[in-house]
Amino acid sequence: AALGSLAALGGSRGVASAAADDDELEAFREQVRAFAASEVAPHAAAIDEGNSFPKEVNLWAKLGEFGLHGLTVPEEKGGLGLGYAYHCVAMEEISRASASVALSYGAHSNLCINQLARHATAAQAETYLPKLISGEHVGALAMSEPGSGSDVVSMRCQAREDSDGNFVLNGNKMWCTNGTVADTLVVYAKTDMAAHQRGITAFIIEKGMKGFATAQKLDKLGMRGSDTCELVFEDCVVPRENVLGEVNKGVxxxxxxxxxxxxxxSAGPLGIMQATLDVVMPYVHERKQFGKSIGQFQLIQGKIADIYTKLASARALTYSTARRIDNLSGKIDRHLAKDCASCILLAAENATQVALDGIQILGGNGYINEYPTGRLLRDAKLYEIGAGTSEIRRLIIGRDLFAEYE
Incomplete structure (x- = not known):
């Protein structure tokens, strides 16, 4: 039923690039919020404690049944064509319920599915998108390596063309979200080692390909249950038809x-900040000290005000940027890198501070695992590191601003 209503919403908007109508977007938010509260939130604590998704329920399939995997995929390719503002709403509301589920969802729906929707050939889209959008298959993206993190174009994973026109991959990838469970992976490798960034090619890798294996699942501080691992390629033969985009144009x-x-x-930290408010606001009413609710004390009110303004400002930047991208209809915008880096820089750093404030407001209770505040802090910190560190984001913003004023 939910998928039907979301599909109707997509069809009523006509084109994927149309700006999100506020009323429609809010209706969508309420739907996703209710879904996440009933299907995701009850598992959040156990996912964190056990470092794995629940075995008794297939969250990937449930997200697919609800229609959330293909939000940015055009309708003619099997998606809903709703755009990036809708995708940010889904990411925020799932993060509010469980940041680790949302991180895996984001890697699947954006890093893998959206890349395929934007760059795959018709044959590739027909082969891979249906099962990824339904949640039957899980997607991932592999870019970083043990020796290439922020300096991603220095990657050493090599794809050598063989006599049959196929490619033979050798090397390792690191920090791959969903790597242990992924059926379909977008993997970047060097097809011309001497050409630096102009020698990178993107490939579609399938689980079970000979010569492809996953190494150990990493034991992370936060985002537990969202599996992260190393990928290993040893003479892995990849058919030429699995090149995503053009050879040497992967950058x-x-x-x-x-x-x-x-x-x-950037909507992930928004959800974490909202989740912090969800914990803090009832607590400051219920907790009594000196004969009154602690929320009546000005120092507590000051912290609540800081939490709210950090959330509201980051939320405004993220959604204004998402709407602008939806309005671009695929056109090039030279400010995009700077603005997207700004969104996640602001949201991520705000979320870490908000989670710290949440712990402080709860005092001793904030420091024990009976309350989710510790998990929120551990999860929030990831967003200052993954998808480009805060330092890299500042470099992007500063470099682009400098160039604008030349």
Whole structure:
């Protein structure tokens, strides 16, 4: 039923690039909020404690049944064509329920599905998108390596063309979200080692390909249950038809995808900040000290005000940027990298501070695991590191601003 109503919403808007109508977007938010509260939130604590998604329920399929995997995929390719503002809403509301589920959802729906929707051939889209959009298959993206994090174009994973025109991959990828469970992965490798960023090609890798394996699942501080691992390629033969985009043009797929990744993932910290408010506001009413609710004390009110303004300002920047991208209808905007980096820089750093404030407001209770505040802090910190560190984001913003005023 939910998928039907979301599909109707997509059809009523006509084109994927149309700006999100406020009333429609708010109606969508209420739908996703109710879904996340009933289907995701009850598992959040156990996911964190056990470092795995629940075995008794397939969250990927449930997200697919609700229609959330293909929000930015055009309708002719099997998606809903609703655009990035809708994708940010989904990311925020799922993060509010469980940041780790949302991170895996973001890697699947944006880093993998959206890249395929934007760059795949008709045959590739027909092969991979239906099962990814339904949630039957899980998607991932592999870019970073053990020796190439922020300096991603220095990657050493190599794809050598063989006599049959196929490619043989050798090397390792690191920090791959969903890597242990992914069926379809977008993987970047060097097809011309001497050409630096002009020698990168994107490939579609399938689970079970000979020569492809996943290494250990990493034991992370936060975002537990959202599996992260190393990928290993040893003479992995990849058919030429699995090239995504053009040979040696993968950097364009990579960099344009990074901008949209930063936009959508910036809604993750928004959800964490809202989740902090969800914990804090009832607590400051219920907790009594010196004969009254602690929310009546001005120092507590000051912290609440700081939480609210940090959330509201980051939310405004993220959604104004998302709407602008939806209005671009695929056109190039030279400010996009700067603005998307700004969204996630502001949201991520705000979320870490908001989570710290949440712990402080709860005092001793904030420091024990009976309350979710510790998990919120551990989850929030990821967003200052993943999808480009805060330092890299500042470099992007500063560099682009400097160039604008030349």
């Amino acid at each position: 364009y797929v990579l960099m344009s995808g990074l901008d949209l990744e930063r936009l959508v993932l």
